[in-house]
Amino acid sequence: MNEYVLRTHQLTKQYKNQTALDRVDIAIRQGTIYGFIGQNGAGKSTLMKLVTGLAFPTSGTVELFGATGGSELVRARKRMGVSIENPALYPQLTAAENLEAHRLQQGIPGRDAVRRTLELVGLSGTGRKKAKNFSLGMKQRLALGVALLGSPEFLILDEPTNGLDPMGVVEMRELLTKLNREMGITILISSHILSELHLLATHYGIIHKGKxxxxxxxxxxxxKCRQFIHIKVDRPERAAAVIERELATTAFEVTNDGSIRLFAYLDRPASVSSTLVGEGLALEQFMPMGEDLESYFTSRIGGGEHA
Structure with missing residues (x-):
């Protein structure tokens, strides 16, 4: 069994004078939930389309379940379930009728697949209610059901929580976690909002302007987002010894520039500063530092716009 579900090498997509994807090397291991994050237009959907065969790369390669081209790659794509942008749902049909239509289109054997999928996504009780009368959360569940019809090993979801209310986001997260943990499905899920991913993803990829x-x-x-007290003193080696001896902690590190990151005493910074000064050390810098998850991603993608 291949360790990686998906790998790309120098994957590039250009549209006339615009580079939508620029030499991307991505690697997704089996059994993981890969959170793909970036601003709208960063290249998330473009990569997904290249992986699923909905678009063709300008250059570079896609490796899926170890297959890299030709008929092998076509067969490998049958092991995927995909929901990108606005999946085709038939508004005049019920949930069961929608899934049956997609089952026939995809050539999936066995009508029992529809019943199993309805139960899996929590729509088995919708009866004769037509999809046009579904809430947004129900429509997202139905779209996920379409992607799950063929019992995929790899699920690719583009913004599946987009527009959902907080309860809908929680329900979708719980469902995806169940699919991953209980059924072993590897998931690639994109979003431009970290709060939708940080309780779900096991791995992350950050994309910005196609890179x-x-x-x-x-x-x-x-x-990387760990909180600490940033300390700059005239004698860092002596400061480190003082911290270990007088404050009785080894939860610190001395960086290459001679500053100290203290991961303890975050609630008692005055004790730290008074101890260091009392030992004759001159404090040049002393401040709490560190980022939360949102600010880390925002800083990496270069701003707070999530339009």
Whole structure:
């Protein structure tokens, strides 16, 4: 079994004079939930379309379940479920009728697939209610049901919580977590709002203006956003010894520029400063630092616009 569900190499898409995707190398391991984040127009949907075969790259390659081209890549795409932009739903049909229509179009055997999918996405009780009368949350669940009809191993979802109220966001998150943990489905989910992803994703990719800026795990992200007291003194080695001896903690690090990051005493900074000054050290800088998850992503993508 291949360790990676998806890898791209130097994947590029150009439209006339515009570069929508610029030499992107992305890697998604099996069993993960990959949060793909960036502003609208950053290239998220473009990459998804190239991976699913809805568009063709200008250059670069897509590797899906180890397949890199030709008929092998076509077969590999059958192992995916996809919901990109506005999935086709038939407003005059019920949820069951919508799924049956898509089942026939996709050539998925067995009518039982419709019943199972309705139960999975929580729409089995909608009866004769037509899709045009569904709430936005129900429509999003139905769109997800269409993507799940073929029992995919890899799910690609473009902004699945877009427009949902807070309860709808929670319900969608719980459903996706269940699909990942209980059914082992790998998920690539895009968003331009981190708050929709940070309780769900196990890995992240940050994209901006077509360039992939960074890939990291949720643990690495938490580490980067860790809060600390930034300390700059005249004698950092002595300060480190004082912190360890007098404050009885090793939760600190001395950086290359000689400053100290103290991860303890965040609620008692005065104790730290008075101890250091009392030991004859001159404080040049002393301040709390660190970012929350939202500000970290905002700083990486270069601003707060999420239009």
């Amino acid at each position: 992939l800026l960074e890939q990291l795990t949720s643990r690495e992200l938490q580490e």
